[in-house]
Amino acid sequence: MMADLPTTAKAVIIGGGIVGCSTAYHLGKLGWTDTVLLERKKLTSGTTFHAAGLVGQLRTSANITQLLGYSVDLYNRLEAETGLQTGWKMNGGLRLACNDERWTEVKRQATTAHSFGLEMQLLTPKEAQDLWPLMTIDDLKGAAFLPTDGQANPSDITQSLARGARMAGVKIFEDTPVTRIIVDDGRIRGVETPAGTIECEKVILCAGQWTRTLAATVGVNVPLVSVEHQYMITERIPGITPGLPTLRDPDRLTYWKEEVGGLVMGGYEPNPVPWAQKGIPEGFHYELLTSNFDHFEQFMDLAIGRVPALETAGIKQLINGPESFTPDGNFILGEAPELKNLFVGAGFNAFGIAAGGGAGMALAEWVAKGAAPFDLWPVDIRRFGRVHQSTDWVRTRTLEAYGKHYTIAWPSEEHASGRPARRSPLYAHLKAAGACFGEKLGWERPNWFADLAAGEVARDVYSYDRPGWFDAVGREHHACRTAAVLIDQTSFAKFTLKGPDAARAMNWVAANNVDRAVGSLTYTQMLNDHGGIECDLTVARVARDEFYIVTGTGFATHDFDWIARTLPEGCNAQLVDVTSGFAVLSLMGPRARDILQSVTEDDVSNAAFPFGTARRIAIAGCPVLALRVTYVGELGWELHMPTEFAVTVYEALMAAGAPLGLINAGYRAIETLRLEKGYRAWGADIGPDHTPVEAGLAWACKMKSGIPFKGREAVAAQLAGGVKKRLAGFAVDDPEVVLLGRETIYRDGQRVGWLSSGGFGHTLGRPVGYGYVRNPEGVSEDYILSGRYELEVASVLVPCTVSLEPFFDPKMTRVKV
Template identity: 80%
Template sequence: MTDLPTTARAVIIGGGIVGCSVAYHLGKLGWTDTVLLERKKLTSGTTFHAAGLVGQLRTSANITQLLGHSVALYKTLEAETGLQTGWKMNGGLRLACNAERWTEVKRQATTAHSFGLEMHLLTPKEAQEMWPLMTIDDLVGAAYLPTDGQANPSDITQSLARGARMAGVKIFEDTPVTRVIVEDGRIRGVETPFGTIECEKVVCCAGQWTRTLAATVGVNVPLVSVEHQYMVTEKIEGVTTTLPTLRDPDRLTYWKEEVGGLVWGGYEPNPKPWAQNGIPEGFHFELLTSDFDHYSQFMEDAIARVPALATAGVKQLINGPESFTPDGNFILGEAPELRNFFVGAGFNAFGIASGGGAGMALAEWVATGAAPYDLWPVDIRRFGPAHRSTDYVRTRTMEAYAKHYTIAWPSEEMKSARPTRRSPLYAHLKAAGACFGEKLGWERPNWFAAPGEEPVDRYSYQRPGWFDAVGREHRAAREGCVLIDQTSFAKFTLKGPDAAKALNWIAAGNVDRAVGSLTYTQMLNAKGGIECDLTVVRRAADEFYITTGTGFATHDFDWISRNLCGDAHLIDVTSGSAVLSLMGPKSRDILQPLTEGDLSNSGFPFGTAKTIFIAGCPVLALRVTYVGELGWELHMPTEVAVTVYEALLATGQITNAGYRAIETLRLEKGYRAWGSDIGPDHTPVEAGLSWAVKMKSGLPFLGRDAIAAQLENGVRKRLATFTAAPDTILLGRETIYRNGQRVGWLSSGGYGHTVGQAIGIGYVRHPEGVTEDFILSGSYELEVASDRVPATVHLAPLHDPQNLRVKS
């Protein structure tokens, strides 16, 4: 191959729909010095055998927006490139066959309305009129999204490739990448059998080959291959080209029209992993052996839904491997292990729906160094150490695949690959009745069963089985004292002569304070968006101790380390210490007799930290709270955790509590949660956190100019708290209406056991600006499962530890 260039601005590995979409969008951004390399032929990996359904609705507004970009692109791509795409915007139906599923569908409709996506609720008869071939005897209702559709995966990919070439991007088939060249921790280029291409950026969109290829340069991409089957029928009487796509999750199946027949498949509860010992050499444009026995589990339910299947001819049962991930979301972003190595993979059999938007987002990420908007649900940094184990990833992925069409219960926990990471107190907490959840491999107590209760989650769209137990723990925190094992906190140490200077540039709050000070702070991007939300303790002139949420360990370590300057070194010390949070109005009275240290308010003020001794054991005590009560986070070496725990419990005045009580407590206090209430798309000004930003100091920090502009010019959204009647079930994603107009959606929701009301937090949006007066002068409703309920808005905490009050 003589025309292979020797240099490029970026090299894309993989010629499926995602790789070609990245190439297309990079070309549109002016990155014409981009090369795409495909080991065999375009689409020959998994794209060519995709079913081609294009749905848009997800629980994240931004992922829904990303999928909407796919639809907008597919509408115009054929006209732009002259190549057919097979795109049809024939809409999509989703069925519900029982009351709980109908509640889920109605909540999905509310979510769609929140995000501005059109979605209609239908009666069974109305659904049948749109899809006449189906029976409706068991239907409770259905939802219809008119902008959903279907496409031909190979045609769309070829059209994207032509669009990329038209923009100047070079595409080479039959050109495998044999090595990604890394020298001194930096990408230098890629090797092929036909020569080396020097480049600074590599975009790995190699589908199910991505995990193995990325691992050669130390990058972890948690995905595995799973067999996925669908059937193609001969022509069926009554199947028209305008038939909407159909999803019947209670029967685990999906359907679409193709050449007068039906393509239909499903997500079985007993999926079959593939290529457990590696993908066969040279595998391309290949299908797996059809497994009619395995597929037969769908047949009875499918024929009951579409009786014409019983006599329809079968063209083919297609069995093709797809890459799936441990949480069912795809993987995008720059790898935390290697700068300028980007990943777009693991699309869980909805790569066609995601391809256009994912390619756009990843191209912008490559070109600008940042995602176009918050993509945390699919960010590669959401994974942790456990995901380096292929056995762990495969076990968890099989569960995620099997749950693809099951009801997505609120607060549902995964059961597989557990336990993995355990606190030293795990056995003690289990004996005390803990019902554990899991986060990034850590076992964490969610709630505690009382004697006679079973510590088992019972899920519901109404009151869940743990509601009363959490209420007990909530009230104990407000009235007495609770102890919460938060050992899973991510914990970092920053050391070095330039540590204070470096950290103070990254932190929006002033962390360059006296030794022993504790600072709650955000870390911002250049647009003022919140990238991290954490606490910082100054241990010495050149040393800081940083604590952040369990699930943000990889993300926050990456953000801090990539923005450090000077002689400062970040070390992950999570495994070295256990954390016990002692919270409640009686916490001082309980803790003081156990230590020689002065715990009085004057001797140990809020926002400070110091070492005390409990039962002869050294404990770094942090005077801070996330529940809105007097209390301390007690950080200690893991080897003394049991001793300290037993000494505290021996007082007989402490109640064990879990993470679900933390959630209800923080909602009453109005504390923000990163990943839901705050994130890269939200600034401290918009989130009501301006008080935590060092604007008055005059000190420089990353994002300062953006914050200054907002303080001067105002904002177009602002976070507020809403309360509703006690029997209202708020989960997040409910639509906010102000004076009858849609103005946003809830980012968090729950119940306040002290205030006795449903509580939600969400942004009020208005293109002409949002002020306190604008928010407080409105009359509010929340759309909950497609019904509107009255709500009261608040800009102050609902609970004050000194004087309980509800403000409206």
């Protein structure tokens, strides 16, 4: 077999598990027959062969749910296509709830399923028992059933995908390890194996738990680590039938499926065991780890309590196999930001079988067409950053995420591990002032402030009703609307683009016109060729040949990568990440100008410093780049300064502002404030699947200028021909209703979409959300405003009001001059 190894290929896939074979299958379908898959040992011999094989579809993202749904569609037809059995059964999946909080979560999951087009059914305990007769139901509040979930035989389905790939012309070589990825002058040139070298331009890493180490050899960071995962296989149990649905019992930490008349039972323990902390043993393949009965014991009482027959069942085997897990529980797809044409599909967190079909499809399209088939931000490799380069940090956070796999996923829940890592210079000041911090990309960020004098504790209390921080955020919200707040936003990602061609380059990448006078500040999107919004940021022109770019904390890697890759070929302009060099304080509210003027000699009147401009000023003797912009709908400035000046500026502003009602505020108030004003959030309301026309942002595109920019033609086509979805706002009169996002939107009784974001408007005194109204025949302003709307919230229909304008009543606004 090695003698037949080709010397060239269009693409090389490394790894012969389900994701590698699925990618090969789909590349073959796309006509990339000059593709080679290399497996170091045998197909499935890494982790695929010992996977449990449950296939569930529902996730919190519509597109990831769609991707998993594609897996189901593929598995339904694969055996007929290839002639190889897959062990696939669409026997449905049950999810149980044993307490009121879990039942609320399950009802919200059912609503999410309805939003995404899945018919998840809510069942009584007895109805659930009718589907799964061997379980006890004394402690059940209810259950949800998804008929299109199922299970598969991991090895069989992988071999079937491999046959399908070969049938399309893809070559697969086993016992052929890749010893080196050849990179020359920043470009992939090929791969080395003991049987020879294959020249290629594209490499796709699907090497499971080996991926991080191999990727690191070419400077690419893939944040995953190995964790032991165990499940038990029983002998035959009377009453177990082949059509028994899969079962997830998160309150008892366990999952179940039928296998040859017996049961598979496994779970996610709160104290997981890491594996291979010093590296994966040489030659490890088709191997299991020593069964750890003592560690598995914590599941047994919980499991027997649900299925008493387990107590007397014969135990065939306790499987202990290592799996790759990630810090946020989502898998990793996409082109590495560090190296062009190196793609990754890894870190599947023990649901690689469920994701394998769809992940392979998406990765193949990404490779063949240069872009993902749809927005895959929740699994995009560019969601990671500097903190994820530390394996110790990745392992610490990953073990926490693993331990939370079956805990209730509370709204706005924060992780506790690996903290603090990245701290603003103001961290100690804010902590002393009562800050309750959250974390994003390693940054500590103030979410809200406790009133320490009143005995409040800076600790999150989570709930599916009003959370513990509700009143505190309300205080900050009202202060921003009536006086002023100061928000530490140092974690913002900041870049500079500098060079003789900076203006020309930036104006091609940005949809809005940034080639304006020095001192101009422009809010803009950056679009792909379909008009989808890849970035949403502000650009300040600070010199004739220099721009200062500000974007969200979590988008640092993504946005830098997008801009760098999209700059026109041959432009003399250099993009530099300066995030760590600058602290940011946002001063917002109707008294913001009074406060700012009291600490600077510069004129900050509206005439001297109008909205949408940037100026260098001095505050308490410190140099500050002040940007007159707002994301909360009030008069204000973002104040950017070298980090060493942050404490001095903060102290001066707080001292000057105290008599005028200035208080600290956090990110949760920013969210409630922006919802009232209708400001969009990238990753929720806008993204690569949404255009400025659909999002109501066409005004931010330089369409009348005649200046070319990436995505212009797509925007023009939509302006001329109309759209099939459009973002609208929804408000509920009942203040007790809790909107979180993903609630189903009904227009005249028909499902037309779901909320992309939701929260409470403290000025309005009612819940507010945003979502796209969809109609295959087209969506106009009249279509949206003529309908009667309801939202499904935790499976209950709630009447709501629709609007294409911000809900914040213009009569409530102050004159911002």
